Amino acid sequence: MTLSLLFAIWLGLMFGGMPVAYSLGISSAIYILGVGENPIFIAQRMVAAPSFVLLAVPFFLLAGNLMNAGGITRCLVDFADVLVGWMRGGLAHVVVVTNMIMAGMSGSAVADATGTGSVLIPALEQDGYPKEYATALVGAAATIGPIIPPSIPMVIYGVTAGVSVGALFLGGIIPGVIMGCALMVKAGRDVRRWSTFGRARPSRREAMERSVKALPAILLPVIILGGILGGAFTPTEAAVVASLYALFLGSLIYRELTVRQAIQAVLSTCETTAVLIYIIATANLFGWIMAREQMPLLMVNFLTNLSSNRWVILGLLNLLLLFLGTIMDAAPIILIVTPLVLPVLAQVGIDPVHFGVVMVLNLMIGTLTPPYGILLFMMSNLTGIPFHRVVRAVIPFLVPLLVALALTTYLPGLVMAIPRLLLG
Amino acid sequence: MLSPNSEGSSAEGAKGSRVGWQASVLHEGVLIALLGTLILLGGLQVLLRYVFSSPLVWSEEFASLLLLWLTFVGAAFADRRRSHVAVTFLLDLCPKSVGRWLRATWLVLIGAFLLLVVWQGWLLVWMHRDVENPALGYSVAFGEAALPVGAAVAFAVTVRRLGKLLGSSGEVDPP
Numbered sequence: 001m002t003l004s005l006l007f008a009i010w011l012g013l014m015f016g017g018m019p020v021a022y023s024l025g026i027s028s029a030i031y032i033l034g035v036g037e038n039p040i041f042i043a044q045r046m047v048a049a050p051s052f053v054l055l056a057v058p059f060f061l062l063a064g065n066l067m068n069a070g071g072i073t074r075c076l077v078d079f080a081d082v083l084v085g086w087m088r089g090g091l092a093h094v095v096v097v098t099n100m101i102m103a104g105m106s107g108s109a110v111a112d113a114t115g116t117g118s119v120l121i122p123a124l125e126q127d128g129y130p131k132e133y134a135t136a137l138v139g140a141a142a143t144i145g146p147i148i149p150p151s152i153p154m155v156i157y158g159v160t161a162g163v164s165v166g167a168l169f170l171g172g173i174i175p176g177v178i179m180g181c182a183l184m185v186k187a188g189r190d191v192r193r194w195s196t197f198g199r200a201r202p203s204r205r206e207a208m209e210r211s212v213k214a215l216p217a218i219l220l221p222v223i224i225l226g227g228i229l230g231g232a233f234t235p236t237e238a239a240v241v242a243s244l245y246a247l248f249l250g251s252l253i254y255r256e257l258t259v260r261q262a263i264q265a266v267l268s269t270c271e272t273t274a275v276l277i278y279i280i281a282t283a284n285l286f287g288w289i290m291a292r293e294q295m296p297l298l299m300v301n302f303l304t305n306l307s308s309n310r311w312v313i314l315g316l317l318n319l320l321l322l323f324l325g326t327i328m329d330a331a332p333i334i335l336i337v338t339p340l341v342l343p344v345l346a347q348v349g350i351d352p353v354h355f356g357v358v359m360v361l362n363l364m365i366g367t368l369t370p371p372y373g374i375l376l377f378m379m380s381n382l383t384g385i386p387f388h389r390v391v392r393a394v395i396p397f398l399v400p401l402l403v404a405l406a407l408t409t410y411l412p413g414l415v416m417a418i419p420r421l422l423l424g
Numbered sequence: 425m426l427s428p429n430s431e432g433s434s435a436e437g438a439k440g441s442r443v444g445w446q447a448s449v450l451h452e453g454v455l456i457a458l459l460g461t462l463i464l465l466g467g468l469q470v471l472l473r474y475v476f477s478s479p480l481v482w483s484e485e486f487a488s489l490l491l492l493w494l495t496f497v498g499a500a501f502a503d504r505r506r507s508h509v510a511v512t513f514l515l516d517l518c519p520k521s522v523g524r525w526l527r528a529t530w531l532v533l534i535g536a537f538l539l540l541v542v543w544q545g546w547l548l549v550w551m552h553r554d555v556e557n558p559a560l561g562y563s564v565a566f567g568e569a570a571l572p573v574g575a576a577v578a579f580a581v582t583v584r585r586l587g588k589l590l591g592s593s594g595e596v597d598p599p
Contacts, residue, residue: 017515018530019508021499026537040551043544047568050491052484058459058494072540133486232474240466263456270455274498275508281495329509372511 003293008029010286011327015371018328021275025282025287031289045288049281052236053159056107058273059239060150063220064106065244065265068115070218070250076101077119079214081199082207084184089191090199091127092137093184095120099141100180103148104221105242107155109367110272110378117382120238121180123279127199132385132393133190138381139390140397141183143364148176151225153330153363156280157356160338164353165235166228167423171357171415175408179361182400190396216253219313220245245262276331290336299340300347310348314409316339317355318362325366329374333363348379353419361405368394368401444584451501451577458494462487485559489567496574503581525591531586538579545572 010027014020025042032039032380067073077098084093095116103110117138122135146153149169200209224242227233233241250257290296303313324333338359345355367375370391380387408414465483473479502508515523549565549572557564 009426013530013533015511015514016526016530017510017512021508021585022530022534022537025541026533029537029540039540039544040547042541043548043568043571046541047492047545047548047571050488050495052488052491055462055487055491056467058462062459062463157532234469237466237470240448240463240470243463244467266456266459267452270459270494270498271502271505271507274455274495275502277491277495278499278502279509352551371513374509 002031002035003295003339006289020332021279021282024279024286026331028282028289030287037382041288042285045285046281049284050277051159053155053165054277054280056150056155056165056239057152057276058269059068059236059243060107060152061111061272062265062269063239063242064102064108064111064115065269066243066246066250066257066262067102067105067109067217068118069261069265070246070346071254072100072246072249073102073115074119075210075217075254076215077116077123078210079218082210085199086201087188088090088407089188090127091120091124092187092191095124095137096141096144096180096183096187099144100148100176101218103176105150105217105224105246107146107150107239109142109145109364109375111376112145113139113375114382116142121383131383135181135379135383135385135390136393136397137187139375139394140401141180142375143367144176144179144216146184146364147172147179147357147361149173149228150238151360152236152276153334153360154356156331156334157359158235160335161342161352161356163356164423166231167419168227169225169235169259169354170419170422171353172360173418174414175357175361175404178407178414179401179404182404183397186397186400207308215251220249224246227271239278279329280335281332283335286332287336287339291339296340296343300343303341303344304347305378308348309360310350311410312347313344314350314355314358317344318405318409321359321362322365322369325363325373326369327372328366329372330360330363330366333366334359335369351412351416354415357415358405358409361401361408364400365398365405368398439545450506451497451504455494455498458490458497462490462494465490482559489560491575492567492570496570498574498575500574500581502577503585511575519580528586528589531582531589535579535582535586538582539573541575542572542579545569545575 006027009030010023013023013026018026029039029042034044077094080094080097080101081090083248084090084097087093098116098120099112102116106112117135121131121134121138124137127278143381145151149172151169151172154168154172155165157163220242223245224238227238227241228235247257247262251262279342303316306316307313321333324337341355342352345352367373370376376390376394380390381387463529465487469480469483515526518526549569552562552568554561554564555564
């Protein structure tokens with residue numbers, strides 16, 4: 001009873017237009033005062049959220065912002081054009097491949113969508129793609145960002161579940177590539193409708209030039225992954241190195257980054273970090289209430305009563321996460337749901353690393369599903385296309401992503417192969 | 425839809441009053457200094473660990489302290505720039521007068537919540553004033569103080585926005 005009231009207040013505030021962080025905090029505070037619990041828990045749970053591992057968040061965000069400001073993103077687009085631009089529907093493939101490469105450097109879908117969207121949507125329009133289609137394609141491709149490492153949501157899951165962030169990162173590689181392939185298959189089919197053919201193949205010399213120019217940028221994922229793989233870097237250190245390297249590339253190699261732009265990038269990183277971790281702080285409070293109300297136990301009983309088969313449980317969890325993704329942001333879902341389902345995973349024998357990747361993939365699909373979809377909001381802001389039209393254009397792209405989700409869910413080997421091989 | 429982040433520098437957004445402008449610049453400066461220190465510290469730590477293999481013992485704890493300040497001072501900054509993530513499409517559908525009252529109600533609720541956080545945060549800091557952080561040798565309260573301080577700044581920003589909203593003729597002000 002009290003719990004349903006809590007949910008009602010929270011959803012009412014959030015869909016009434018109150019910022020997400022405050023809707024979580026205020027509904028939790030009302031609960032705590034209502035049940036007569038000591039209100040000092042509010043402060044205690046909120047300061048407990050910004051932990052050391054979350055330090056990776058500002059650094060991965062900064063790396064993405066500096067890449068966008070410093071001309072690195074544009075350079076990657078040119079390189080992706082050399083790789084796949086000549087295929088039929090060339091530029092659509094360029095969008096997907098650029099996002100896959102970007103995914104190896106930044107950990108945030110929103111940063112990827114902003115960076116590639118501002119360069120590629122105008123170019124797609126010029127090539128004859130409808131603007132809605134271009135917008136939806138960029139949004140869908142940006143969801144690869146947090147699946148291919150590094151990944152901010154995986155850092156959050158790792159902290160919450162007590163699972164190795166390195167293993168999660170490695171586990172995301174194959175699913176991320178599958179998502180990219182699925183989107184390229186879809187784009188290759190769509191393109192027949194607009195009779196856009198491959199782009200003129202750049203001359204051999206130009207192709208060489210572009211590849212050489214992109215080389216220092218392509219080294220970044222190698223450094224990040226190599227560092228984490230070799231056990232040399234913690235995720236936070238890898239994030240520090242990534243942002244320092246992006247700063248170095250933008251200012252000294254590509255020379256497009258001005259001091260003013262760098263300061264803007266730092267300031268916008270501060271803002272995004274604070275917005276994200278503030279949501280985590282209030283979600284932490286909300287999650288504490290879930291634990292106090294014995295939700296994990298209820299969850300175990302509920303799910304294991306339905307079935308004890310782990311494939312069925314995984315399917316049910318997917319449905320739950322897809323549903324939650326339509327009304328909520330990824331970070332609070334990870335914080336609130338993970339502790340609830342960990343005991344279920346243990347009971348039916350699902351590896352928490354496998355589940356972590358499946359969860360993040362679900363939540364990335366959730367960034368594209370209304371009413372609450374952060375990428376939908378962002379793409380609508382970026383292009384000025386009304387929200388409902390972005391939604392309509394995005395729906396067909398959910399199919400390849402759901403296919404990738406199904407494969408990742410039911411073939412755990414796809415996730416676990418690389419971590420097992422490299423981490424044992 | 426998503427609360428827009430298009431006001432540019434907050435210093436530009438608050439040109440109206442000199443005090444407001446100075447406060448914005450100070451706010452930006454503090455945030456840049458916090459993240460700048462974090463970057464330097466992170467870089468230094470990587471250098472010391474891999475090149476000189478003698479990492480600093482206090483850097484993790486100090487970095488966590490900086491992150492606490494970055495989060496809560498930054499959250500107040502996001503209040504100032506109206507860049508907290510919010511779902512505003514239902515609010516945008518409301519008639520103007522209804523929307524205005526809803527926004528005012530949300531700001532009052534947010535203000536009350538922030539006051540509660542300032543109060544409880546202060547109690548927490550006071551309770552922990554003698555709890556020493558082993559690596560830093562200082563009280564953990566130095567980090568936790570970010571919560572009441574940040575919430576107090578956010579409260580001031582919220583009151584100012586509420587005043588503006590009620591004083592205006594209902595111009596759009598997404599909370």
